[in-house]
Amino acid sequence: MKEAFILAWRTLVRGRFxxxxxxxxxxxxxxxxxxxxxxxxxxxxxQLYIHSVLGCVAAxxxxxxxxxxxxxxxxxxxxxxxxxxxxxxxxxxxxxVGIWLAYVAAAALALxxxxxxxYFRAPGGDVPCRHHVAPMMPSTMSxxxxxxxxxxxxxxxxxxxxxxxxxxxxxxxxxxxxDRYEPIxxxxxxxxxxxxxxxxASDLRLRVRFSMLFAARADLxxxxxxxxxxxxxxxxxxxxxxxxxxxxxAGGDGKSANGANGVVSAEFKNTGKxxxxxxPRQDLFILSPADSFGANMFxxxxxxxxxxxxxxxxxxxxxxxxxxxVAVFTAFVSIVVIFIAPSVIDQxxxxxxxxxxxRIGLMLSRGVYAVTSSLSDASPIADLAEDRCVEWAPLVRAxxxxxxxxxxxxxxxxxxxxxxxxxxxHV
Amino acid sequence: MSESIVEIKGVSKxxxxxxxxxxxxxxxxVDIEVEKGDVFGLLGPNGSGKSTTIKMLLGLLKPSSGEIRxxxxxxxxxxxxxxxxxxxxLSYLHPFLTAxxxxxxxxxxxxxxxxxxxxxxxxxxxxxxxAGNEDRPVGGFSKGMARRVAFAAALVAQPELLxxxxxxxxxxxxxxxxxxxxxxxxxxGGMTVLITSHQLFDMQDICSRVAILSHGRVVGGxxxxxxxxxxxxxxxxxxxxxxxxxx
Numbered sequence: 256m257k258e259a260f261i262l263a264w265r266t267l268v269r270g271r272f273x274x275x276x277x278x279x280x281x282x283x284x285x286x287x288x289x290x291x292x293x294x295x296x297x298x299x300x301x302q303l304y305i306h307s308v309l310g311c312v313a314a315x316x317x318x319x320x321x322x323x324x325x326x327x328x329x330x331x332x333x334x335x336x337x338x339x340x341x342x343x344x345x346x347x348x349x350x351x352v353g354i355w356l357a358y359v360a361a362a363a364l365a366l367x368x369x370x371x372x373x374y375f376r377a378p379g380g381d382v383p384c385r386h387h388v389a390p391m392m393p394s395t396m397s398x399x400x401x402x403x404x405x406x407x408x409x410x411x412x413x414x415x416x417x418x419x420x421x422x423x424x425x426x427x428x429x430x431x432x433x434d435r436y437e438p439i440x441x442x443x444x445x446x447x448x449x450x451x452x453x454x455x456a457s458d459l460r461l462r463v464r465f466s467m468l469f470a471a472r473a474d475l476x477x478x479x480x481x482x483x484x485x486x487x488x489x490x491x492x493x494x495x496x497x498x499x500x501x502x503x504x505a506g507g508d509g510k511s512a513n514g515a516n517g518v519v520s521a522e523f524k525n526t527g528k529x530x531x532x533x534x535p536r537q538d539l540f541i542l543s544p545a546d547s548f549g550a551n552m553f554x555x556x557x558x559x560x561x562x563x564x565x566x567x568x569x570x571x572x573x574x575x576x577x578x579x580x581v582a583v584f585t586a587f588v589s590i591v592v593i594f595i596a597p598s599v600i601d602q603x604x605x606x607x608x609x610x611x612x613x614r615i616g617l618m619l620s621r622g623v624y625a626v627t628s629s630l631s632d633a634s635p636i637a638d639l640a641e642d643r644c645v646e647w648a649p650l651v652r653a654x655x656x657x658x659x660x661x662x663x664x665x666x667x668x669x670x671x672x673x674x675x676x677x678x679x680x681h682v
Numbered sequence: 683m684s685e686s687i688v689e690i691k692g693v694s695k696x697x698x699x700x701x702x703x704x705x706x707x708x709x710x711x712v713d714i715e716v717e718k719g720d721v722f723g724l725l726g727p728n729g730s731g732k733s734t735t736i737k738m739l740l741g742l743l744k745p746s747s748g749e750i751r752x753x754x755x756x757x758x759x760x761x762x763x764x765x766x767x768x769x770x771x772l773s774y775l776h777p778f779l780t781a782x783x784x785x786x787x788x789x790x791x792x793x794x795x796x797x798x799x800x801x802x803x804x805x806x807x808x809x810x811x812x813a814g815n816e817d818r819p820v821g822g823f824s825k826g827m828a829r830r831v832a833f834a835a836a837l838v839a840q841p842e843l844l845x846x847x848x849x850x851x852x853x854x855x856x857x858x859x860x861x862x863x864x865x866x867x868x869x870x871g872g873m874t875v876l877i878t879s880h881q882l883f884d885m886q887d888i889c890s891r892v893a894i895l896s897h898g899r900v901v902g903g904x905x906x907x908x909x910x911x912x913x914x915x916x917x918x919x920x921x922x923x924x925x926x927x928x929x
Contacts, residue, residue: 258787258790261787262776262779262787265783266776335772336774336776338742338770338774339768340791341742342741342766344760344761344764344791344792
């Protein structure tokens, strides 16, 4: 493994791939800020700078590593070098892992070097990130399951939905629940529950986005309470509102708001004259302090690196059996599939009634999504730009699945393929 | 009774196209046995099946029928591969590595300890006449120098069987003489050598036994001493015998 790693690393460095990649990434990091037009605010400038620079660097690194890995074994096979290696007693899988690790190391060097530059040059400096805690609610699917019978029994339910397979209706109801607006009439309070540890936390902020039924620009007013903390919202339009949650004096109802079952109640009282609405699953967050910008950037870069590691393993896997142009073409088609898979699954939650070709496509989309969802559902660079904490739990999952489990499986398949396809096609 | 290092029994190889239709029958029922200590020459005109036979022996191609045993094991067995050294017809080396790094790389793939490999690499590079050029990238080497590096890489793990595909190809007369002397020294040290070559004069010089392939079949062969003893022109004995059996 060590020998394969050293050889691949030397090839990347002395073949000028890594120096050119670093130069390209440095050029993006240095010159991209000059091309960005900001909204004029300091926060907007910071957000755009981080998002655009790191986004471009991540894309550059990912595409370069994918293209290079797609050609690695194919080139060795074409130049007859592979046959010289595979007749040695070293295991093909270990050699594959060594080559893959060299690509991961090259990607890590480029990503973390550019992240360090962004860290020191980002407008606003070291802004600590915050956890974004959503209200505790049952999963959308469990809500869908509990409401499906009632929904189907309603005379207003469209006939098409009544005839549709149950799984399709459940997916529809789950999506509806995700986008469900909760109306709050004037003088009325709406209540939600949050994890109890928020009740004791300091320096909390409320991030909320309200909508109104008819008046797009009407002002709203209200008071938000979380345990002993509260915030007053007034004269806000439909933009995202972020206000500090201030502690009330001791006493009050803080204790009673802390339930025994690990939750703390939150309440919003509409004191305005208009009915306001919000989607509790998407529009309401309590922001609690997490850690530094540097630590958040590290996690975000590890997330990106997990994606690049998967790309490198996929490239090597394709390269084990295909020539370089075919492998690169297949890799790019696969990237398109990865991007469109969530939309396909949303569009066709059930394959019943679809032609065979479409059902195969749907199955493929589901398989791809199952493998890549921890990456495709995440937006680490956007989170970093918005000073939103990149959480450890999904990061660990992404690393385990996308940077270890799936790559090792792909490399295992590649090792098997390489045994069968050591020589170029024209031999 | 001498020990068989290579046993090729009734081996055939038919290449097929994408639709599995037979395209070419490269090897047809070949039987070859190489014994310990032999310097065995596998000869034949172009397209006779030598390279295919060597690739099957190395486990790079799978025979369509028949059986190949290397040290009594299948060719893809790691224990067999650990005892094998191979010099291909062209020196397919990594151009970015230096001569020393190349030899160390193949030592690593042969699972040699790093310290022992370093000492062995230095010794081998000096043996093949590359002392002073150890730290130059092989991409800048001449064909002959690259061949010497490949030779050192093939020998680094101290193999018991050395398979040489056109070992003197691309070498100048001095280099050719050095390689022949090296093969003789290796054989004297007990190493078994299997060589394919078109240089019949050189083969007569260094081989103890030969097999001649034509159109995928073994059409002749035997001990060099027997071939020479039966020939009228001792100096060109193998050349004459080759022309006779291939014709």
